[in-house]
Amino acid sequence: MNIFVAKLNFKTTSEELLAIFEQFGEVTSAKVIMDKLTNRSKGFGFVEMPDETQAYAAINELNESEVDGRTIVVKKARPKEDSGYDNRGGGGGGYRSRDRY
């Protein structure tokens, strides 16, 4: 499960993300995107977790949480495949219908 983390603090690093997400489960890889020019953090990163259950748990717990003094946004990463099927729970990076089920 690829997780997208936004609104990170500029001094936040991938190691911090790894430390934060690994608390909720196994983290395959955690990386914060940095600018190649300024070597500064772009303010967002990606976290990959093999277990979807832990991934969703981490998202629910880490979303809108205070990290490094800033409120971060943890969501599912952009869907790679657009098969056209009704991927209601496939994760579109948005909200899911809770009334469904």
Added chain:
DNA sequence: GTTGAGCGC
């Protein structure tokens, strides 16, 4: 020494 709604080389 900065900023801030966003998807990675």
